Amino acid sequence: MAQSNLRREQIYGVAGALFSKRGYHATSVRDIAKQLNIQGGSLYAHIASKEDVLWEIIQRAASEFLGGVAPIASYGLPASERLRLMIRAHVEIVTHHLDDATVFFHEWRFLSTERERIVASQRDRYEACFRKVIEDGIRAGEFREVDAKLAALMTLSSVNMVYQWYKPDGPLSAEQVADGYTDLIINGLSAADTGGNP
Amino acid sequence: MAQSNLRREQIYGVAGALFSKRGYHATSVRDIAKQLNIQGGSLYAHIASKEDVLWEIIQRAASEFLGGVAPIASYGLPASERLRLMIRAHVEIVTHHLDDATVFFHEWRFLSTERERIVASQRDRYEACFRKVIEDGIRAGEFREVDAKLAALMTLSSVNMVYQWYKPDGPLSAEQVADGYTDLIINGLSAADTGGNP
DNA sequence: CGCTTCACCTAACAAGCGTTAGTTTTAGTG
DNA sequence: CACTAAAACTAACGCTTGTTAGGTGAAGCG
Numbered sequence: 277m278a279q280s281n282l283r284r285e286q287i288y289g290v291a292g293a294l295f296s297k298r299g300y301h302a303t304s305v306r307d308i309a310k311q312l313n314i315q316g317g318s319l320y321a322h323i324a325s326k327e328d329v330l331w332e333i334i335q336r337a338a339s340e341f342l343g344g345v346a347p348i349a350s351y352g353l354p355a356s357e358r359l360r361l362m363i364r365a366h367v368e369i370v371t372h373h374l375d376d377a378t379v380f381f382h383e384w385r386f387l388s389t390e391r392e393r394i395v396a397s398q399r400d401r402y403e404a405c406f407r408k409v410i411e412d413g414i415r416a417g418e419f420r421e422v423d424a425k426l427a428a429l430m431t432l433s434s435v436n437m438v439y440q441w442y443k444p445d446g447p448l449s450a451e452q453v454a455d456g457y458t459d460l461i462i463n464g465l466s467a468a469d470t471g472g473n474p
Numbered sequence: 475m476a477q478s479n480l481r482r483e484q485i486y487g488v489a490g491a492l493f494s495k496r497g498y499h500a501t502s503v504r505d506i507a508k509q510l511n512i513q514g515g516s517l518y519a520h521i522a523s524k525e526d527v528l529w530e531i532i533q534r535a536a537s538e539f540l541g542g543v544a545p546i547a548s549y550g551l552p553a554s555e556r557l558r559l560m561i562r563a564h565v566e567i568v569t570h571h572l573d574d575a576t577v578f579f580h581e582w583r584f585l586s587t588e589r590e591r592i593v594a595s596q597r598d599r600y601e602a603c604f605r606k607v608i609e610d611g612i613r614a615g616e617f618r619e620v621d622a623k624l625a626a627l628m629t630l631s632s633v634n635m636v637y638q639w640y641k642p643d644g645p646l647s648a649e650q651v652a653d654g655y656t657d658l659i660i661n662g663l664s665a666a667d668t669g670g671n672p
Numbered sequence: 673c674g675c676t677t678c679a680c681c682t683a684a685c686a687a688g689c690g691t692t693a694g695t696t697t698t699a700g701t702g
Numbered sequence: 703c704a705c706t707a708a709a710a711c712t713a714a715c716g717c718t719t720g721t722t723a724g725g726t727g728a729a730g731c732g
Contacts, residue, residue, distance in 0.1 A: 283709080299583065301499035305690065317691075318710050326690065382580075385497065420661075426646075426654040429639060430632045437631035448624075456624040463618075464662025481679080503720065515721075516680050524720065 296375040300383045337380035349405040355413030364454040371450035419465040494573040535578035547603040553611030562652040569648035617663040
């Protein structure tokens, strides 16, 4: 048995970095242990299994997204404004938790069947938030009559993939990425030839 | 030594399906062999190594994209028309070679360092084609003055991720996906308040 | 028929995997 | 100082990994 949360947090941190860089199956528990200057078996004083570590990392990312972004969908604001805030919050999470987000998007397939199902339902719920806001915008006349499901998928594809190319010390800040994407996406959803505010 | 291309093609096919579903490291050579009703070691009469199989699959996908989409960037057409054709061709490749595309996008990290570098440069070249077309469109006044790099990344993110959710027997055809995305993306790039053709 | 070539087999290899049991070291507390 | 509990160690377990060596049966061909 063990109870030092500090050590366990270190394990999640190191594992997140390694899972993110090499992938879950290409990372051994001995690799994780080596970075903490302990033996592979010693990890099991703090964790129950390698998969539990993956699960914890993925669930932390999931609750960042669901806790930080989904509620915005219910704000009492115009749809375009809600969408803007959601994109910004999402990009902020991806860029500030780059390793965890990478593991979340890339390695969920290696969870057990039941856990994979949970992640799938979380992803569906999240996607539904974006779809709902877009549908709201269409109904309110803010957006064109596009396929809301397709538009939500495109939006999420764009902001998810940020983890694949974003470099914290690169030329673009998280804010700049969010602003650029928001502009392109919302403009894409808006009416083209009928001027909005003259 | 071996020379039957038929068997080798079967290996690429089975490996592509398995790498796509379970990932490279979670698929053993014995898994691949089992689907062909032969023993694991027998594969090595037709292939040199497991990594070579991954390399072949990835290179086939890469030349589909580079050979089928990149040339469109140089057509003598308006930028918006070229972009439309490129998106359509790309989506068509992803949906018609779903397994290979999935492996290409997901498993390139497990190639050797030199091979990974080659893939990276192919990806860069591909990305540059999209950026170029968008820059052309801005210069020609077809598109707004957006960040072309960001717009190219968003476009590619959207069309790449199609492999993650597209179901061949789902409600949407490849064409419908391409059309929907083209509409959203090109409208996003176009001027919002200044009507295009009066 | 004799010979070669191919595609497969069996069996093994060295290495690595996740995980466990039992033991020792370390740190904190009365 | 004695006692406890946490956190590390060593050593092994059974299993899987990619890959190789050597052998076998069938097909093709002079």
